[in-house]
Amino acid sequence: MKKIFYPVLLLALTACKGNQQTTDTESVTVPVSEVAADTTAQPEVDAITSATSKPNQVSFNGRIVLPPQRQATIALTMGGVVKNTSLLPGQYVSKNAVIATLENPEFITLQQTYLDSHAQTEYLQAEFERQKNLSAEQAASQKKYQQSKADYLSMKSRQDAAAAQLSLLGISPETLLKDGIQPLLEVRTPISGYAANVAMNVGKYINPGEALCEIIDKSTPILCLTTYEKDLADMQTGSPVQFRVNGMGKQTFHGTVVSIGQKVDETNRSLEVYASIKETNPQFRPGMYVTAHIQKH
Template sequence: MKKMIFPVVAVLLASCNPSDKQTTQQTAETQTETATTETAPSADSLQVDGITGATNVANASTFNGTLVIPPQHFAAITLPMGGIVKNLSLLPGTYVQKGKVLATLENPEFITLQQEYLDSRAQLEYLEAEYHRQQTLSQEEAASQKKLQQSKADYLSMKSRMQAAVAQLQLLGIQPEKLVGHGISPSLEIKAPISGYVSNLQANLGKFLDAGEPLCEIIDKSRMMVRLVAYEKDLENLEVGCPLLFHINGLGNTTFHGKLIAIGQEVDDTNRSIELYAEVTENNPLFRPGMYVSARMGKK
């Protein structure tokens, strides 16, 4: 009897195994398809810009950029007249007040210009008096019209010459009236047009600087701005006046606030980007132009 039982059991096992294997395989395939469907992003939720390669994630509103100085708070100190640097009281990073003397220059032409003003001023006083005298004589018919006209021409010519000297001195920051009481100054003073921090110093003692050559730059950090980069796809979500939150690389997790004040009207041909400008609400002494910024629109 035992020899007949074992073959039957073997047959039963052989008949059950194919069904179990098929069921197990179907279950595994179903689980794999489910996992793939859950992890793979749909075409609606993830798009890639074919030109820039930027990923357009739904509801994404983060931007990168840098801290910048507004043009009204940035001054490049250039020389109206060339000369040799005689005195220099600057170091990069030092703070200077508006009107402070940054450097003094020596140039013989500066002395000549002052002399021309003083000479023309003195000559003008004489020619003006002579012209008025000729007018009086002409009315009394004691002088010819020719002398009157010559006197008038000399007076007007000297007047225009003095006015030219005054304009040149004013361009150099010199008040001509002060020369009458104080005399000729041997050196030209270069003064700060705004208050701020000195940067990009280009001079040293004894160096000759040509007219128009930069001496240094002054940056006023009291009104910092954020310059951000956006793309065409972001325009529909941007509006002047939108609040801004941003972080600065190197300043930890501190959150700063701002407001969007300008949206660029020209798209860059290379990367299809658009510039955004936002004013900064909080001023921080650690701010530096060029610091990297990561920002997003929103109040919180």
């Protein structure tokens, strides 16, 4: 009896164990159709930016910038020592406002050159007209007529050159004739806006062409977004844009694509896309980072 009992018991235990494994396997089996459904429900992931987006949107990073005509670097063709300035970074200034005065003896010499050449030009012009009339009546030699003409034109070109240099410094020749020589060169703003990168102080010598400061006009900022080659097929000017600004919570702003870069960066294969901003906000600052979604077409 023992020789028959043990094999039967071993067979029963093996059968029970097999049933248990089958049960465990069936309890973790998931239909293939359900797995496929879960996979297609996931959002798209950008392999380069690691950003996710909906199937009909593309997500990009970027920053707020200003159009070139909305920012100005103030520099002069003539250097000098800063005599006076009250400009502070972040201060708002109006167009044509005086933000500093410079002291330079060459500025005084340039004004004197213009005034002298202007006076000489008037005299030589009158002499040229007199010799011209005499020459027409054959009462004077052609040599005197030609000499008077040369003297007049030479002095007039000297006057025009001095006037052009004064205009580059923002000085009107008519104002100089009216008010006389000014001892200090006034630095004026070409646009209205906020002062930034102020690099001057009283007593500092400013070289010709050196920037004194920048003026930024924040009234019409734009977006500069970084995109990639693979996104160009679904992008065009006029595409709607939604974006959020770092530091401003979940507030959403809107814009429109206005320009798409035509040159791809050789290092990271990216290019820049510019978008206008519909809503204006006083908290916008050039350089602030944004996350944007561009609607596909």
